[in-house]
Amino acid sequence: MSERIAFISDLHSNLEALKAVLADIDSKRVKKIVCLGDVIGYGPDPNPVIDIARRSFSLVIEGNHDEAVGRRIPSRFKRIAARAALWTRKQLKPRLGAKNPTQSERWRYVRTLPATHRIGDWLLAHGSPISNMDYVTEKIEALMVFDRDMDDARACFLGHTHIPGIFVLEGEEQVHYVPAVEGKRFKVAKRKMIVNVGSVGQPRDGDNRACWVLARDDGSFSFRRVPYEIEKTADKISKAGLHKSLAQRLFVGE
Numbered sequence: 001m002s003e004r005i006a007f008i009s010d011l012h013s014n015l016e017a018l019k020a021v022l023a024d025i026d027s028k029r030v031k032k033i034v035c036l037g038d039v040i041g042y043g044p045d046p047n048p049v050i051d052i053a054r055r056s057f058s059l060v061i062e063g064n065h066d067e068a069v070g071r072r073i074p075s076r077f078k079r080i081a082a083r084a085a086l087w088t089r090k091q092l093k094p095r096l097g098a099k100n101p102t103q104s105e106r107w108r109y110v111r112t113l114p115a116t117h118r119i120g121d122w123l124l125a126h127g128s129p130i131s132n133m134d135y136v137t138e139k140i141e142a143l144m145v146f147d148r149d150m151d152d153a154r155a156c157f158l159g160h161t162h163i164p165g166i167f168v169l170e171g172e173e174q175v176h177y178v179p180a181v182e183g184k185r186f187k188v189a190k191r192k193m194i195v196n197v198g199s200v201g202q203p204r205d206g207d208n209r210a211c212w213v214l215a216r217d218d219g220s221f222s223f224r225r226v227p228y229e230i231e232k233t234a235d236k237i238s239k240a241g242l243h244k245s246l247a248q249r250l251f252v253g254e
Helices: 015-027 046-056 064-070 079-092 100-111 139-148 232-241 243-253
Strands: 007-008 032-035 117-118 122-124 156-157 165-170 174-179 185-186 193-196 210-215 222-225
Touching: 015 046, 015 210, 015 222, 015 232, 046 079, 046 100, 064 079, 064 100, 079 100, 079 243, 139 165, 139 174, 139 193, 232 243
Parallel strands: 007 032, 122 156, 156 193
Antiparallel strands: 007 210, 117 122, 165 174, 165 193, 185 222, 210 222
């Protein structure tokens, strides 16, 4: 690669978190923004967040919440997630007979996102390269991705879990987990690795600040954390009639 790339994921219609992250990205002179899915779902601002994605992102991978809103709600969705998806669909889907080209373009955008993408020898996906519902949180799950899904890719960048961290393949069957450390520079080397970039809009690692990854042209990358106006987002969630837990969890980052 010859450029800096911002990897973000799991925005979940959180406009305040996204704006804060975009300001941090801009401060690092990053020109290319790649989102690994879940632009929408859970949060109160799906339309403005989609507008930013359409205008400013180089690429967006389809997340499970994007799919749930734009096409079908998976049977494995929990009740709160399903209700939020239905609420989001109502905000996003064009009304029958209404002439609103912007709304139609937003709807079309959400329904046509790719499942995976390659940037050189980096593979990009949401949950795993074969399913946006897969969770890679344990070493055995990481080993399955290494063995089954990556082919000749050197690194696989994922979202979905909302927990930043790195899995590294040691030898043929050993997997080493490296916790994300804010500001520390990691390097994609000869060993295969899986990098979870964390979440912008709903962190779940005990840190309520938005998380993103800055990748550099030397193959190195680092995790960054950004505070944002949680109270404002939480108030919007309450006024929208979404479940109160979706606001409460933002304060504790879980």
